[in-house]
Amino acid sequence: xxxxxxxLKSAEYQGFARVSECGLRGMITVRGDLASRKLTxxxxxATGQQMPKPRMxxxxxxxxxxxxxxxxLLVMVPYADVTGKxxxxxxxxxxxxxxxxxxxxxRAVFAxxxxxxxxxxxxxxxxxxxxxxxxxxxxxxxxxxxPAAFFADADDAFTVVCFRSVAHYVxxxxxxxxxPSSDVGYF
Amino acid sequence: xxxxxxxxxxxxxxxxELTAGGEAHIKRETVGSDDAxxxxxxxxxxxPRGVHFERWRHTSGCGKWFHAARCTASxxxxxxxxxxxxxxxxxxxxxxxxxxxxxxxxxxx
Ligand SMILES: [Zn+2]
Numbered sequence: 001x002x003x004x005x006x007x008l009k010s011a012e013y014q015g016f017a018r019v020s021e022c023g024l025r026g027m028i029t030v031r032g033d034l035a036s037r038k039l040t041x042x043x044x045x046a047t048g049q050q051m052p053k054p055r056m057x058x059x060x061x062x063x064x065x066x067x068x069x070x071x072x073l074l075v076m077v078p079y080a081d082v083t084g085k086x087x088x089x090x091x092x093x094x095x096x097x098x099x100x101x102x103x104x105x106x107r108a109v110f111a112x113x114x115x116x117x118x119x120x121x122x123x124x125x126x127x128x129x130x131x132x133x134x135x136x137x138x139x140x141x142x143x144x145x146x147p148a149a150f151f152a153d154a155d156d157a158f159t160v161v162c163f164r165s166v167a168h169y170v171x172x173x174x175x176x177x178x179x180p181s182s183d184v185g186y187f
Numbered sequence: 188x189x190x191x192x193x194x195x196x197x198x199x200x201x202x203x204e205l206t207a208g209g210e211a212h213i214k215r216e217t218v219g220s221d222d223a224x225x226x227x228x229x230x231x232x233x234x235p236r237g238v239h240f241e242r243w244r245h246t247s248g249c250g251k252w253f254h255a256a257r258c259t260a261s262x263x264x265x266x267x268x269x270x271x272x273x274x275x276x277x278x279x280x281x282x283x284x285x286x287x288x289x290x291x292x293x294x295x296x
Contacts, residue, residue: 055198
């Protein structure tokens with residue numbers, strides 16, 4: 001068995017914000033009827049988190065559920081557990097018109113600490129004011145030319161998720177946007 | 188910058204995270220339709236100065252399609268509504284009538 005590694009092997013950059021690649025994260029995309037009791041129970045049992053309201057994300061450490069669209073959830077679990085959790089979800093969804101897929105190795109995840117709102121506001125069209133994007137809300141959008149999704153925790157630290165194939169591009173973007181001499185000071 | 192409210196996820200999305208999907212409420216012709224109907228379906232599009240109905244996709248967001256009613260001259264947005272309909276809801280046409288009395292677009296007014 002080959003050793004699984006993340007795209008950038010936990011690369012870091014310190015600007016006016018700190019950019020850190022988070023290493024491997026377990027991620028399962030679930031699509032189906034989000035109002036279904038069966039589907040809700042499947043993802044809640046797998047994560048210990050509650051089904052989020054539209055656009056919201058409920059997390060505790062590496063485990064969580066994010067609302068991605070009216071028929072799509074992102075289930076986050078520790079990387080080492082993803083195969084078992086996927087089997088558990090598949091079993092719980094038996095007979096349901098739904099689908100769960102392990103997308104862990106298709107993703108890259110970054111942590112942004114410091115003035116993260118300033119960094120993301122330079123790269124995405126999302127309204128980054130705290131009133132428009134409070135803690136715990138998942139924002140799917142783009143970073144420059146590629147799709148990305150991010151959310152803030154209670155301390156205003158952001159988790160940024162993108163496709164693994166563009167991990168280096170996104171890291172370069174985040175580095176450039178957090179260059180120490182480029183703090184705009186809006187947020 | 189055009190900003191549309193996505194009725195699927197609730198985000199105020201600017202045009203750089205959307206994809207324009209062309210004219211709304213086009214009836215699809217199929218087997219048995221005559222040439223004139225196919226010409227209408229495939230090629231004939233409205234190009235109004237004023238009230239217009241369009242399809243948009245929240246490409247960089249939730250990925251879902253929706254409809255928008257707006258003015259091509261002023262870029263004023265009258266409203267957005269779900270994709271699962273063959274005509275604009277009354278709430279939208281009422282809003283347009285309030286702002287552009289006497290408007291018409293294809294069979295709608
Ligand atoms: Zn949307």
